[in-house]
Each structure stands twice: as C-alpha cells, then as structure tokens.
Amino acid sequence: MRIEDLNLFTIVVKLGSFTAAANALDLPRANVSRRIGELEKSLNAQLFFRTTRQLRLTQHGEAYYHELLTVLEGFEQAKNKLLDIDEKPVGKIKVGFLPESDEALQPALAKFQQMYPEIELDLRITNNYATDIYTQALDFVIHAGKVQDSGFIARRLLSLGRSIYASPEYLNKHGVPKTLQQLAQHEAICYRWPDGTLDDKWDLITDIVNVNCRFSCNHMGFVRRAIVGGQGIGFMPPLFALAAIESQSLVRILPEYESKKEDVWLIYPDRKGISLPTRLLIDFLLQEIPERAGLS
Structure with a gap:
C-alpha cells in the first residue's frame, strides 16, 4: 500500500469520479481505476459503489476516507519535519494563476527556483478558484477580487490598483x-x-x-x-x-489620478498538512510580489 495511492483515493472522493481525478493529476483513467482496485484488494473492502452514472462511497469507504485524512495530514507534517532538518526542500507544487499575472509572477518564480532548485513548479491558468483548486489538484491559487467560499484559507498578497x-x-x-x-x-x-x-x-x-x-x-x-x-x-x-x-x-499619464484598488489573494484548502515546499513558496510570494509591485 503506497501513500500515493491513499492520496489518489482522497482526490477521487473529492472530485467524485475517476475521470476527474485522472484529469487533475494528468494520469490515464485506467491507471486511476486500476490503483483504486488494488487498494480495495489490499484492504479486502469495497470502497466505492460503481455505476455508469455515479461513483459513491460505501459505508467502509466513508469511514476509511475520514480516518485517512487525519493520517495523511500527520504523514505530511512528519515529512516536513524531516525536510526542515535536512534544509533541502524537495517536491512538486501546483499553482493556479490568472493569465494576466504572468509577467509579474514569472520572475518571482524563477528567483524561487534558484533558491530551491529541487522544487518543481507546475503552473496552471485558472479562472474559478473554488472549482479549479480541486479539479486541477492545485496546492494554492492566486485570485483577484472577493473571496466567496469560507472553506478556504485566503491570505492577502497585495492591493492592486490601475x-x-x-x-x-x-x-x-x-x-x-x-x-x-x-x-x-x-x-x-x-x-x-x-x-x-x-x-x-x-x-x-x-x-x-x-x-x-x-x-x-x-x-x-x-x-x-x-x-x-x-x-x-x-x-x-x-x-x-x-x-x-x-x-x-x-x-x-495623468498620474495625479488613482484608481480604486482590488485585493489579490493566495488561496488554499483549509488543511494543516500543507507541504513544506508549498509553505515556502507562499511565504516567498507574500514578500516578493509586494516588493516587485513597489517598483512601479
């Protein structure tokens, strides 16, 4: 039983289908189905009811899912402790960003990867943080405007005027x-x-x-x-x-006139088990982007 398969199981539950999970993780659907089947076999329990129209948890799957979230959170925290000791953060971060923000974001991310060369960045253009953060399995999203969903943590990056x-x-x-x-x-x-x-x-x-x-x-x-x-x-x-x-x-031109400002946020799911690389990038952007904005 692999941690990757346990994480895959939780993503399938959140997204509601093998296909959605496969799209979010850039995997073939058959790969997702096979791995979930192997997990069920190793547990000797059926986790999902499968029909042509719907995928839903069994009673065993429901109980296993809720317990597993706590276990995976603890595992992530333990892994972060080891990385803190080694001071060599390694891993992959999936970031959602607005297409208009590429010019400001790209130099900052290049600087981050110079600092942490063993961290891989996977960038995805997003338009709806509330759905994209799960459908694309993103670690966090950069969003401009109001934050409507209280189920996320939102940290203000800066106030953006025009x-x-x-x-x-x-x-x-x-x-x-x-x-x-x-x-x-x-x-x-x-x-x-x-x-x-x-x-x-x-x-x-x-x-x-x-x-x-x-x-x-x-x-x-x-x-x-x-x-x-x-x-x-x-x-x-x-x-x-x-x-x-x-x-x-x-x-x-007409520099004496200022626009009203709109807040820009870093948004991520409300969970304690955020990975060390993700935490490092969030903290870095919270400092770097406002400094770059000050150049203007």
Whole structure:
C-alpha cells in the first residue's frame, strides 16, 4: 500500500469520479481505476459503489476516507519535519494563476527556483478558484477580487490598483491628455472582464471616465501589448507591465489620478498538512510580489 495511492483515493472522493481525478493529476483513467482496485484488494473492502452514472462511497469507504485524512495530514507534517532538518526542500507544487499575472509572477518564480532548485513548479491558468483548486489538484491559487467560499484559507498578497498608460510613440503622434475630459478625444484600449463586460468606464477614486474604446480583449497581456504598440491609451495594473514601464515603453499619464484598488489573494484548502515546499513558496510570494509591485 503506497501513500500515493491513499492520496489518489482522497482526490477521487473529492472530485467524485475517476475521470476527474485522472484529469487533475494528468494520469490515464485506467491507471486511476486500476490503483483504486488494488487498494480495495489490499484492504479486502469495497470502497466505492460503481455505476455508469455515479461513483459513491460505501459505508467502509466513508469511514476509511475520514480516518485517512487525519493520517495523511500527520504523514505530511512528519515529512516536513524531516525536510526542515535536512534544509533541502524537495517536491512538486501546483499553482493556479490568472493569465494576466504572468509577467509579474514569472520572475518571482524563477528567483524561487534558484533558491530551491529541487522544487518543481507546475503552473496552471485558472479562472474559478473554488472549482479549479480541486479539479486541477492545485496546492494554492492566486485570485483577484472577493473571496466567496469560507472553506478556504485566503491570505492577502497585495492591493492592486490601475493607472493610465500610453506608449511614447502614441503620445508623440496624438498629444498628451492634460485632463480627464481630454481622454474622450483619444483612442482607448479596453479590457473585457470574464463575464463579458467591457471596461470602457474607468473607475477612479474621484471620477468615472467614459472612454472611446477602439480595441478590446479579455486578456490583459494582449491589452498591454496593444498599448505598447501604440494602438491607444490603456488602463491597467502596473504590476502587469513592469518590464514595459521600467524600459519606458509605457508612460503613465495623468498620474495625479488613482484608481480604486482590488485585493489579490493566495488561496488554499483549509488543511494543516500543507507541504513544506508549498509553505515556502507562499511565504516567498507574500514578500516578493509586494516588493516587485513597489517598483512601479
């Protein structure tokens, strides 16, 4: 009986099917089914009722599952103690992140792996932390906005505001707007939110500015590149454009106006048995990302 198979059993229970567990762990479905069958054989007990439509726990499976969670948590804590003594963290961390955050996150993760070369990182783009954290078997997720589900631990990473930017080429050609009212005379690059809403009303602390949207996209990286390319003026978090700001490919305009801020969170399941590599990365990002944001 292997610890990996016991962990696999708990994931199948959480996700409700062999197929979902196989997708989350990047395994063939047949592999998952075979390993659960071998676990049942070694225990001499049936853990699941299997039908073509549904997979549910037997009475034995229900009792075994709840006891097993405590055992696996203790095992993880014991393993962490050994790693603490050796000071050589080893393992794999699966992280969910917003597609727009890649520019800020990639340099930080590269620095982390230089510090801990034996830790493997597996990054997954996510849009819904409450479901993705289980369906993709993620160790933690980076999420922007409100945290709705109280079944998770949420640690605030930073508060993210947005600023108004344009490229030097665009400003040389079209002029620099001196007032918020003059923005209406310029071409705007607008973000489209996941629910389809077009962000053509830029929400500042003191004003809401209606802009003339010439180009829109639901990926902030594409919006950034369009602004750098001189297609118009944009409204975006500086954290998502640090390289362009530092190289002066983007220039902040009307800097006296600040946007309302949105919290960004590190979210993970409410469990004590978080692995040492995961704990190290969470603590690292809680310090590193706000420092990088301060560069802007």
